[in-house]
Amino acid sequence: MTENKINDSDIIAKFSVPETRNFAFNQLVRTYQQKVYWHIRKMVIDHDDADDLTQETFIKVWKALDNFKGDSQLFTWIYRIATNECLNHLAKKKRRFFIPIHNISEELSNKIDDSHLVSGEVIQLKLQKALLTLPDKQRLVFNMKYYDEMKYEEISEITGTSIGALKASYHLAVKKVEEHLKKSEY
Amino acid sequence: MKKENFNLDNLPKENIFKIPENYFHDLPMQIQAQTSGHSRVVPIISWSKRSTWGSVAACIAIAILGYFTLMPEQSSLGSESLADVRNQEIINYLIQQNLTQGDIAEQFNINKNIEIKDSELIENLKVSEKDILQSVDLEDIGEEI
Numbered sequence: 001m002t003e004n005k006i007n008d009s010d011i012i013a014k015f016s017v018p019e020t021r022n023f024a025f026n027q028l029v030r031t032y033q034q035k036v037y038w039h040i041r042k043m044v045i046d047h048d049d050a051d052d053l054t055q056e057t058f059i060k061v062w063k064a065l066d067n068f069k070g071d072s073q074l075f076t077w078i079y080r081i082a083t084n085e086c087l088n089h090l091a092k093k094k095r096r097f098f099i100p101i102h103n104i105s106e107e108l109s110n111k112i113d114d115s116h117l118v119s120g121e122v123i124q125l126k127l128q129k130a131l132l133t134l135p136d137k138q139r140l141v142f143n144m145k146y147y148d149e150m151k152y153e154e155i156s157e158i159t160g161t162s163i164g165a166l167k168a169s170y171h172l173a174v175k176k177v178e179e180h181l182k183k184s185e186y
Numbered sequence: 187m188k189k190e191n192f193n194l195d196n197l198p199k200e201n202i203f204k205i206p207e208n209y210f211h212d213l214p215m216q217i218q219a220q221t222s223g224h225s226r227v228v229p230i231i232s233w234s235k236r237s238t239w240g241s242v243a244a245c246i247a248i249a250i251l252g253y254f255t256l257m258p259e260q261s262s263l264g265s266e267s268l269a270d271v272r273n274q275e276i277i278n279y280l281i282q283q284n285l286t287q288g289d290i291a292e293q294f295n296i297n298k299n300i301e302i303k304d305s306e307l308i309e310n311l312k313v314s315e316k317d318i319l320q321s322v323d324l325e326d327i328g329e330e331i
Binding site: 022025026029030033034037038041042045047051054055058059062121123124125127128146147174177178179181182 | 192193194197199200202204205206209213214216218220221222
């Protein structure tokens with residue numbers, strides 16, 4: 001974490017100088033692209049959507065990095081932008097086609113069945129499908145806690161939700177997923 | 187048959203999603219290709235103390251010029267249109283405007299009942315005798331005598 005902090009401050013310092021701005025931004029993208037991409041990909045499932053949203057996230061970072069106050073870690077600030085991009089994308093998708101929520105889950109679930117997009121054991125596929133039955137925000141919390149192993153404090157900073165509410169949300173998500181897997185005759 | 191409880195902790199964490207080959211190698215270049223199109227706009231007008239005071243001074247100058255150019259026009263218009271009207275008629279009009287006949291009659295009755303003596307008026311003004319003597323023109327007294 002300390003090493004990251006030094007790198008982050010270096011990136012921000014170099015970004016503020018016009019001559020080193022592009023170099024600094026390139027460093028930033030290379031440092032965070034995988035975390036951002038996988039965070040988005042787990043939410044939207046489809047690679048093309050995840051690719052678009054990742055690029056959009058970094059373009060927003062480019063535009064707003066001058067205004068970054070350093071109140072939070074650079075990483076959580078970028079994560080917050082990516083999270084908003086994901087949630088807006090999913091909300092737009094629902095509005096655009098007037099599709100009920102369960103159909104969106106079904107649509108994403110079908111993508112999991114596509115062998116071009118995913119590979120893994122059956123149980124892992126079932127877990128992903130079980131996750132799609134959760135509300136978007138609850139799925140987001142689950143992903144950050146379970147896969148990214150983030151602290152509740154960090155998740156709270158990103159989502160703007162209290163730690164207590166996050167704990168409750170994660171606990172419920174785990175119960176629902178386990179119940180779903182149990183029903184699907186694991 | 188009773189199913190066993192499923193425990194997520196017993197499941198290995200695996201990433202099942204695939205990505206195109208060299209995706210993370212190419213992504214920074216794709217992003218930078220887009221950001222180079224977003225050239226940063228440097229604001230042409232920047233805040234400075236001098237320009238702010240200059241703007242304030244210009245606004246005040248315009249307001250003063252406007253006042254002196256517009257006001258004479260308004261007054262000349264008034265005097266021209268009222269040139270043919272006698273002063274007494276204007277005074278009568280101003281006194282009676284917005285008053286109903288009832289108001290005028292009432293006011294007339296009130297004034298009729300009130301008699302105010304000069305001595306009472308001076309008392310109400312609370313002016314000392316010394317002050318009164320100083321303000322009286324001695325030549326006028328001479329004329330009276």
